[in-house]
Every structure is written in C-alpha cells, then in structure tokens.
Amino acid sequence: MLKILVLYYSQNGSVLNLAREMAKGIESVEGCEAVLRTVPKISTVCEQVQADIPSSGAPYATMDDLRECAALALGSPTRFGNMAAAMKYFLDGSSGVWLSGDLIGKPAVVFTSTSTMHGGQESTLLTMMLPLLHQGMMVLGVPFSQSDMSHTQTGGTPYGASHVAGANGNPVLSVEEKKVAFSQGVRLAQTARQLEMGKQH
C-alpha cells in the first residue's frame, strides 16, 4: 500500500472537509491509502503545551509521517493571504527531512479555504508550494480537464482545491468544491503510483 499523507490544519472544519474529499479520491485509486494527520495549534504563550494526542480528530503529524509518505496533500485555512502559522511552524521544523532529501521527487498538492471569494486563495496556495519545492517535491495543480473547474461559482482553482466558507465560516462544501478536491486526490495518488511503478523497472 502506498501511504499518502493528507496533512491539514483546520479550526472550523472547512479545510478538514476538503481533506476528507481528498482522502476519498486517494483511496479510490488501487493500492493507495490516505493517512490523515493534523498539526497542533500554536500559542504566543511559550509555556503552554498541548497533549501529544488530540482529544478528537486526526493524530498529530510527526516528521516520520513526512519522511515515509509516498505523496503529500497539504491543506491550511487562509490567514491574511497566507497559510496558518500552525502549519508554517510544523514545516519550519522539517529541516531534518530537507537534509535527508526524503521528500525529493515525491508528488504534492495544496488546498485551502477562505471566508471570502477574493480573500487570497491563490496567494495562500502558491506560497504553500514554496516549502514543498525547497523539499524537492513535484507540485501538481488541477487541470481544466476537470470540468467543474470551469463551472464552479465558489472554490476550485488551478493551484489547488479550495472552499469559500462565507462570513459565517460555513464548512459545507459545494458539489463542485467536493469534486475538485476528490479529483485532486485521485491525481495525486495516480501520480504516486506511476512513479512507484517506474522505480520497480
């Protein structure tokens, strides 16, 4: 089984729902398993620590999850046009993985959620790609052959799946947002599989 890491941060469930659709897409590809992981909140109060295991939801990711994955789907809410600090903090701790080169040549995708339509989805998605490129990953987008991309009235971008949650933070995905996220999971898993098969020859 190829383990594909779906690493996300979500406060109100929007990015979590995208992660779940992505995982369904991954698991629809034969031989691929989605491993859902999250990261803890961070605090400006340095003394404050969280339990090692969250009280509910996906377990916290470790650096070994990163090292051992065959591919990575990385999701974060948009915070002022960028990824959330909690995800950035986790990635900033991955220099050991960078030194080992364990992510070089592995495929990756990114996804996000915003409250507003023009609130920075593209800037978040594009900047989330940067640490992955430094890690040597091969970043995939969403092609317009995915027909929902041309019809969506909410989320779904060529840079990655997305959701527009609105002012009240509604985490329920539109049909198109679900389909774009699912298809991105499929594309990631199929690419990981093809790369794996190439190694075996």
Ligand SMILES: Cc1cc2nc3c(=O)[nH]c(=O)nc-3n(C[C@H](O)[C@H](O)[C@H](O)COP(=O)(O)O)c2cc1C
């Ligand atoms: C500190 C902060 C900054 C935010 N910045 C933006 C932003 O730049 N653009 C935007 O449209 N929404 C912004 N939002 C809203 C979130 O991106 C949005 O509610 C998202 O759907 C949350 O995802 P989640 O439900 O997975 O936590 C911000 C929210 C917070 C708390």
